[in-house]
Amino acid sequence: MPTAEVAVALPKSPNVWAQAWNRLRDDRVGMVSLCIVGVFLVMVLLAQVGLLAGQWQREVGEPFAPPTFVGADAKEAAKAEGPKLPNVDLSDVDPLAPYYKDWNERASRVKTVDTVKAATLPFGGDRIGRDVLEKAVKGAQVSIMVGIAAAFLATIIGTLLGALAGYFGGKVGDFLEWVYNVFTSIPYILLIFALAAVFKYGPMGKVFSSSIAPVVIILGIVGWTGIYRLVRAEYIKHRNREYVRAAEAIGATHMSRMFVHILPNVSHVVLVQLSLHVVSFIKAEVILSFLGLGVPIDMVSWGTMLAESQTELVLGKWWQLVAATAFMATFVTAFALLTDALRDALDPKLR
Numbered sequence: 001m002p003t004a005e006v007a008v009a010l011p012k013s014p015n016v017w018a019q020a021w022n023r024l025r026d027d028r029v030g031m032v033s034l035c036i037v038g039v040f041l042v043m044v045l046l047a048q049v050g051l052l053a054g055q056w057q058r059e060v061g062e063p064f065a066p067p068t069f070v071g072a073d074a075k076e077a078a079k080a081e082g083p084k085l086p087n088v089d090l091s092d093v094d095p096l097a098p099y100y101k102d103w104n105e106r107a108s109r110v111k112t113v114d115t116v117k118a119a120t121l122p123f124g125g126d127r128i129g130r131d132v133l134e135k136a137v138k139g140a141q142v143s144i145m146v147g148i149a150a151a152f153l154a155t156i157i158g159t160l161l162g163a164l165a166g167y168f169g170g171k172v173g174d175f176l177e178w179v180y181n182v183f184t185s186i187p188y189i190l191l192i193f194a195l196a197a198v199f200k201y202g203p204m205g206k207v208f209s210s211s212i213a214p215v216v217i218i219l220g221i222v223g224w225t226g227i228y229r230l231v232r233a234e235y236i237k238h239r240n241r242e243y244v245r246a247a248e249a250i251g252a253t254h255m256s257r258m259f260v261h262i263l264p265n266v267s268h269v270v271l272v273q274l275s276l277h278v279v280s281f282i283k284a285e286v287i288l289s290f291l292g293l294g295v296p297i298d299m300v301s302w303g304t305m306l307a308e309s310q311t312e313l314v315l316g317k318w319w320q321l322v323a324a325t326a327f328m329a330t331f332v333t334a335f336a337l338l339t340d341a342l343r344d345a346l347d348p349k350l351r
Helices: 003-009 018-025 028-048 072-083 096-115 132-168 170-185 188-201 213-222 227-237 242-249 254-265 267-292 304-316 319-346
Strands: none
Touching: 018 028, 018 188, 018 319, 028 319, 072 213, 096 170, 132 170, 132 227, 132 254, 132 267, 132 304, 132 319, 170 227, 188 213, 188 267, 213 267, 227 254, 227 267, 242 254, 254 267, 267 319, 304 319
């Protein structure tokens, strides 16, 4: 048999990503978590383009309307109609009798509009009658976008600095280690609060007053240190391996060796850290918004919903707290389980 035909007949070995996908596909918990996360991401995309929860600020129900699946209560609808004027001819004794019919019709139309406001609200209404379900969906869009964007920013910073420190070492590594130690010497939560206060009340407050950019920048600047430490250690291990020396022998530049040859071999660490930081930053955004240092007041997130619900609980209105908590717990739990499944699927020891 010719050599070419033998080469074609030999089975092809699956690449690293195909092997990882096969292991992830065999993980039932990981696949269920992937489906849940996918549903949330689709929901976020639809909310971003305005096809979902676009009218979350609209007052569609009564203030503090309780959760219901059957629409307006029959008694409330009957009460809204009010007493009807008698359908008798009173023109001989009352000069206004000819106008009663017209007034009756106008009053009926007004009452009908008021009754329509008591719409079906599965998660109830907030203090001004907004749909809590739409607020939870819109809050998911803001909180998840903040978490993903901040995680990407922190991952880029940590990976770049870790690659430089681990590959070059020497004075570059010493300087970056000093920067790392400065950031880690300050308590994590205090650094976040300090930067949040600067962005909110400092000279840049007006520039970012209606944007989620400050929260993303703060979390990205503070959260890169863990990724930096792991990536630096991986680059120290890989910089002297045979494949890197071979790339150097054929004339590959430092940037090529760092990001074309070494980075794909440490990508599993980067991806797992990215996933972990998404969950961590969503929680951090919720805390900041709960304390009034997060998203602007004209936006809604899971944190702002929880902040509103603390005063509503005093009045016995629990449904906004349940809605925000249920959405956040479902996504965070699914994403955390997906991260564990990704870690197992991408672990080189299991290849």
